[in-house]
Amino acid sequence: MEAKENGASENAGRVMDGPTNPMVTPLLTDLYQFTMAYAYWKAGKHNERAVFDLYFRKNPFGGEFTVFAGLEECIKFIANFNLTEEEISFICESLPGSCEEGFFNYLREVDCSDVEVYAISEGTVVFPKVPLLRVEGPIAVVQLLETPLLNLVNFASLVATNAARHRLVAGKSKMLLEFGLRRAQGPDGAIGASKYCYIGGFDATSNVAAGRLFRIPLRGTHSHAFVSSFMSPDEILERSMCSSDGSSTCEDFVSLVQSWLNKIQWSKSLSGIFGETNQSELAAFMSYALAFPNNFLALVDTYDVMRSGVPNFCAVALALSDLGYKAVGIRLDSGDLAYLSSEARKIFNAVEKEFGVPGFGKMSITASNDLNEETLDALNKQGHEVDCFGIGTYLVTCYAQAALGCVFKLVEINNQPRIKLSEDVSKVSMPCKKRCYRLYGKEGYSLVDILTGENEPCPQVGERILCRHPFNESKRAYVVPKRVEVLLKCYWPGKSDKVREELPALKDIRDHCIKQLEQMRPDHMRRLNPTPYKVSVSAKLYDFIHFLWLNEAPVGELQ
Numbered sequence: 001m002e003a004k005e006n007g008a009s010e011n012a013g014r015v016m017d018g019p020t021n022p023m024v025t026p027l028l029t030d031l032y033q034f035t036m037a038y039a040y041w042k043a044g045k046h047n048e049r050a051v052f053d054l055y056f057r058k059n060p061f062g063g064e065f066t067v068f069a070g071l072e073e074c075i076k077f078i079a080n081f082n083l084t085e086e087e088i089s090f091i092c093e094s095l096p097g098s099c100e101e102g103f104f105n106y107l108r109e110v111d112c113s114d115v116e117v118y119a120i121s122e123g124t125v126v127f128p129k130v131p132l133l134r135v136e137g138p139i140a141v142v143q144l145l146e147t148p149l150l151n152l153v154n155f156a157s158l159v160a161t162n163a164a165r166h167r168l169v170a171g172k173s174k175m176l177l178e179f180g181l182r183r184a185q186g187p188d189g190a191i192g193a194s195k196y197c198y199i200g201g202f203d204a205t206s207n208v209a210a211g212r213l214f215r216i217p218l219r220g221t222h223s224h225a226f227v228s229s230f231m232s233p234d235e236i237l238e239r240s241m242c243s244s245d246g247s248s249t250c251e252d253f254v255s256l257v258q259s260w261l262n263k264i265q266w267s268k269s270l271s272g273i274f275g276e277t278n279q280s281e282l283a284a285f286m287s288y289a290l291a292f293p294n295n296f297l298a299l300v301d302t303y304d305v306m307r308s309g310v311p312n313f314c315a316v317a318l319a320l321s322d323l324g325y326k327a328v329g330i331r332l333d334s335g336d337l338a339y340l341s342s343e344a345r346k347i348f349n350a351v352e353k354e355f356g357v358p359g360f361g362k363m364s365i366t367a368s369n370d371l372n373e374e375t376l377d378a379l380n381k382q383g384h385e386v387d388c389f390g391i392g393t394y395l396v397t398c399y400a401q402a403a404l405g406c407v408f409k410l411v412e413i414n415n416q417p418r419i420k421l422s423e424d425v426s427k428v429s430m431p432c433k434k435r436c437y438r439l440y441g442k443e444g445y446s447l448v449d450i451l452t453g454e455n456e457p458c459p460q461v462g463e464r465i466l467c468r469h470p471f472n473e474s475k476r477a478y479v480v481p482k483r484v485e486v487l488l489k490c491y492w493p494g495k496s497d498k499v500r501e502e503l504p505a506l507k508d509i510r511d512h513c514i515k516q517l518e519q520m521r522p523d524h525m526r527r528l529n530p531t532p533y534k535v536s537v538s539a540k541l542y543d544f545i546h547f548l549w550l551n552e553a554p555v556g557e558l559q
């Protein structure tokens with residue numbers, strides 16, 4: 001059944017949902033796309049078949065890899081691309097009065113039924129110059145798609161890469177929570193960040209809307225306001241708590257907690273760590289435990305982590321344990337997170353030993369507070385006992401780099417290759433409709449990406465392939481691949497008879513991304529001076545690029 005649904009004809013009549021954000025419409029583009037569309041139409045060129053590549057030139061965050069994200073939203077946009085009457089009248093108002101009515105009639109008919117989109121799977125690790133999307137179709141239509149496609153890919157890939165980088169530093173075993181909603185660049189920045197941080201390897205988000213939209217797991221603790229809103233345990237009126245198996249009821253949970261606090265205070269192994277703890281904090285913890293006996297997690301840094309927060313937490317957790325519940329743990333949101341997490345762990349271990357509560361030492365410790373790659377790295381170097389990191393501002397705003405800088409360049413029109421020259425060699429575009437492959441070596445790692453002309457044969461396993469640096473004549477290498485992966489797949493077949501790739505579920509994109517990151521050679525992924533990954537062209541494409549370059553570049557005259 002599923003295989004059948006992959007067929008292009010079966011897909012043809014099916015309606016695909018639109019993009020997540022209803023603001024993503026054909027008008028979410030730059031004015032010049034419409035003025036160019038008009039000029040193409042006026043010149044009778046609008047239906048000429050054009051091929052554009054969407055790619056970036058440099059990996060972000062000083063790294064040597066990028067996670068490609070945003071494809072699902074691009075395809076949903078393309079699938080639903082057409083202009084409403086109201087949108088057409090707005091374009092009419094916005095273009096010069098001299099524009100002919102025929103153009104607006106043309107816009108009424110415009111959709112993406114004759115557009116083909118080839119793309120790398122979402123969540124794949126990608127590199128500069130390799131087309132992430134290749135969009136083919138009538139030039140006027142594809143031109144209108146440029147800005148929205150760039151908009152949908154740029155931030156998505158940037159923030160997914162940022163998340164992946166945080167995951168790499170934190171390590172596989174840590175829980176990573178995205179807490180950025182309040183600090184993100186507006187609602188779309190926040191929703192996008194939640195979606196793409198999940199793809200990049202975060203485990204959950206605090207963003208409830210993203211949880212509903214994408215089924216991302218939701219997690220959360222409580223804030224300082226909750227702790228400081230309580231004045232004293234006397235405020236707690238409803239004090240009874242049923243045991244976890246329902247067999248008995250503790251009529252006064254508050255007294256039970258107080259008695260545990262006394263025991264901790266006078267225990268030999270913990271003696272002297274604290275005197276009087278803050279009673280309003282204790283009241284807050286008890287209230288939270290009464291509300292969520294199975295999910296008790298306390299923010300312990302409102303007053304004093306070691307003299308108040310941690311002992312108060314232990315007293316409540318021990319009382320819960322008496323009733324058969326297992327507390328979750330603590331959150332630290334200020335101070336030296338390496339030191340405080342290690343000290344808290346010592347107390348948990350001491351409590352486990354002293355009171356014979358199995359598992360108490362393994363209580364979860366969450367840390368938050370302006371965390372980023374650097375602070376995670378510093379914590380690792382110092383040694384810490386944090387199990388879970390809650391990360392907001394630096395993650396979702398991509399504080400370390402504001403944009404990825406993807407571009408959309410014309411590479412062919414009417415089967416004629418086009419090139420964009422630049423003084424800066426890294427900005428010269430790669431002409432032609434291309435095919436892209438990833439070649440894997442005997443160790444299982446990917447060695448190189450190679451771009452070939454559309455009509456060249458696919459590289460074969462075991463074949464010796466010359467891979468050339470696109471612009472540096474002396475840089476080349478032979479590769480005998482153990483595995484060859486086709487990178488560009490058909491995600492929107494247009495009028496071709498190609499089979500359309502299904503859009504995978506978000507969880508599958510995330511799994512794909514995590515697997516990709518694990519399979520990369522470690523020296524490409526390290527934080528300090530990572531090795532650049534090689535992106536090459538075939539010998540034929542190399543010769544053709546350089547022929548075209550010489551052909552298009554005027555020869556200077558020296559006076």
Ligand SMILES: Nc1ncnc2c1ncn2[C@@H]1O[C@H](COP(=O)(O)OP(=O)(O)OP(=O)(O)O)[C@@H](O)[C@H]1O
Binds near residue numbers: 335
């Ligand atoms: N052991 C550590 N090594 C390196 N950086 C750390 C460590 N512990 C915490 N940090 C980081 O140091 C910064 C401390 O922030 P800041 O100076 O604002 O103090 P604070 O702990 O928030 O204090 P307060 O809440 O009392 O203002 C945060 O960015 C935090 O992530």
Ligand SMILES: O=P(O)(O)OC[C@H]1O[C@H](OP(=O)(O)OP(=O)(O)O)[C@H](O)[C@@H]1O
Binds near residue numbers: 180182391
């Ligand atoms: O630090 P971030 O990585 O951005 O993560 C989110 C922050 O949001 C919350 O703080 P809140 O807004 O309550 O204010 P605060 O900065 O005073 O803790 C939380 O306690 C984190 O500190």
Ligand SMILES: O=C(O)c1cccnc1
Binds near residue numbers: 179206223368390392
């Ligand atoms: O649940 C939390 O602890 C949380 C959520 C958002 C921001 N800061 C903390």
Ligand SMILES: [Mg+2]
Binds near residue numbers: 369
């Ligand atoms: Mg903070």
